[in-house]
Amino acid sequence: MKFGMNQRLSKLPPYIFVHIGNLKREAVAKGHKLIDLGQGSPDLPSPKHAIAAAQKAMEDVKTHGYPIANGLPEYRKAVAAWYKKRFNADFNPETEVLPLIGSKEGIGHLLMAVLDPGDAVLVPSPCYPVHYNGVLIAGGVIKLMPLKEENGFLPDLKAIPEADLAAAKIMILNYPNNPTGATLPNLQLLKDALALAAKHGFLVVYDNAYSEIGFDGYKAPSIFELPGAKEHAVEFHSTSKTYSMAGWRLGFVVGNAAAVGTLGKLKGFLDYGVPSFLQHAAIAALEGSDEPVRKASAAYQERRDALIAALKGIGWEATPPKAAMYVWTRLPREARGMKSLEFCERLILDHGVALTPGSGFGPEGEGFIRFSLIQPPAVLREAVGRIGTYLKTLKPAGAAV
Numbered sequence: 001m002k003f004g005m006n007q008r009l010s011k012l013p014p015y016i017f018v019h020i021g022n023l024k025r026e027a028v029a030k031g032h033k034l035i036d037l038g039q040g041s042p043d044l045p046s047p048k049h050a051i052a053a054a055q056k057a058m059e060d061v062k063t064h065g066y067p068i069a070n071g072l073p074e075y076r077k078a079v080a081a082w083y084k085k086r087f088n089a090d091f092n093p094e095t096e097v098l099p100l101i102g103s104k105e106g107i108g109h110l111l112m113a114v115l116d117p118g119d120a121v122l123v124p125s126p127c128y129p130v131h132y133n134g135v136l137i138a139g140g141v142i143k144l145m146p147l148k149e150e151n152g153f154l155p156d157l158k159a160i161p162e163a164d165l166a167a168a169k170i171m172i173l174n175y176p177n178n179p180t181g182a183t184l185p186n187l188q189l190l191k192d193a194l195a196l197a198a199k200h201g202f203l204v205v206y207d208n209a210y211s212e213i214g215f216d217g218y219k220a221p222s223i224f225e226l227p228g229a230k231e232h233a234v235e236f237h238s239t240s241k242t243y244s245m246a247g248w249r250l251g252f253v254v255g256n257a258a259a260v261g262t263l264g265k266l267k268g269f270l271d272y273g274v275p276s277f278l279q280h281a282a283i284a285a286l287e288g289s290d291e292p293v294r295k296a297s298a299a300y301q302e303r304r305d306a307l308i309a310a311l312k313g314i315g316w317e318a319t320p321p322k323a324a325m326y327v328w329t330r331l332p333r334e335a336r337g338m339k340s341l342e343f344c345e346r347l348i349l350d351h352g353v354a355l356t357p358g359s360g361f362g363p364e365g366e367g368f369i370r371f372s373l374i375q376p377p378a379v380l381r382e383a384v385g386r387i388g389t390y391l392k393t394l395k396p397a398g399a400a401v
């Protein structure tokens with residue numbers, strides 16, 4: 001057979017959500033009423049005005065042909081206006097904004113467009129899987145930046161070997177962070193990253209997918225709040241989490257015109273961009289009221305508090321995150337010695353609760369578990385009740401609680 005997987009793809013670890021998805025189906029077949037706290041797919045409804053805009057645009061014959069590959073000018077302008085309003089950052093909608101079929105697509109294709117085989121990329125660990133797998137698919141070499149709990153899950157830029165900095169073409173950063181929920185205490189990390197980018201000539205890829213989901217008044221920054229960032233950085237965002245529109249696949253990248261143009265060139269060969277009627281929905285979301293965003297943050301905050309209180313009730317301590325939609329915590333003491341994947345496999349198959357094992361986010365994720373806050377408080381409490389039952393089966397007889 002000559003048409004097997006190429007070497008780049010065969011190097012990839014199996015995609016964690018595919019494996020967990022198979023186990024979920026198995027659990028349902030066994031008769032469990034599944035509680036899914038795995039993938040970070042928002043359960044909240046998309047804004048009504050975005051739905052109405054898509055419906056209206058769908059009736060217009062102008063949306064029935066191929067979309068413009070680099071997006072409707074109105075969408076690019078709406079993105080630039082949103083960045084101005086939210087972060088006081090200015091972008092030329094023609095050259096510094098590019099619509100995407102979700103930010104995952106954009107990040108993956110940017111890596112393919114920029115990297116030559118063997119090029120190095122500084123990647124956090126743990127990380128959102130495309131930050132890691134996208135580099136391997138593009139034939140690049142990963143230089144891991146460990147995110148340690150004792151550093152608030154921020155990379156220690158001073159610890160990066162000089163040779164890696166010199167070799168790197170890209171550094172990837174993501175705050176509010178998936179999976180850890182960590183936030184930046186101030187802009188210092190971004191300033192330091194930009195200074196290194198200026199010295200070594202690499203591009204900072206800042207993934208800001210969760211900038212609008214903040215708790216207790218927390219508001220995340222953009223890298224473009226820093227002067228000169230456009231020389232060295234691009235930032236990815238999307239309507240997926242901000243407006244609970246993950247299924248619509250509407251993202252965008254802003255920033256360095258050369259990098260944005262490079263990605264646009266590759267996409268021009270591969271896809272026709274986002275369907276036009278959906279771009280109208282994105283415009284409506286970006287230009288519409290902020291209420292859906294505030295409501296989403298309030299809902300995730302309430303769920304965070306409900307989950308953490310319930311976990312405390314079964315003796316599992318977790319630190320409340322300030323942003324994003326995840327609770328990231330070490331395996332409970334009853335599971336000492338178990339790998340995070342084994343812990344999650346048994347929990348799904350025997351108790352019908354799906355979580356994501358930390359190891360699915362990179363080597364530094366081992367020993368951790370990620371809960372997605374994608375169910376209302378009552379369901380989260382039920383899930384924790386089942387987890388409590390599960391933990392009792394793990395505890396060695398007679399062990400102290």
Ligand SMILES: Cc1ncc(COP(=O)(O)O)c(C=O)c1O
Pocket residue numbers: 040101102103104105128174177178207209237238239240246249250251
């Ligand atoms: C950090 C991060 N970036 C990007 C994405 C992809 O989002 P989308 O492709 O829906 O814009 C996700 C999705 O979970 C994410 O967690």
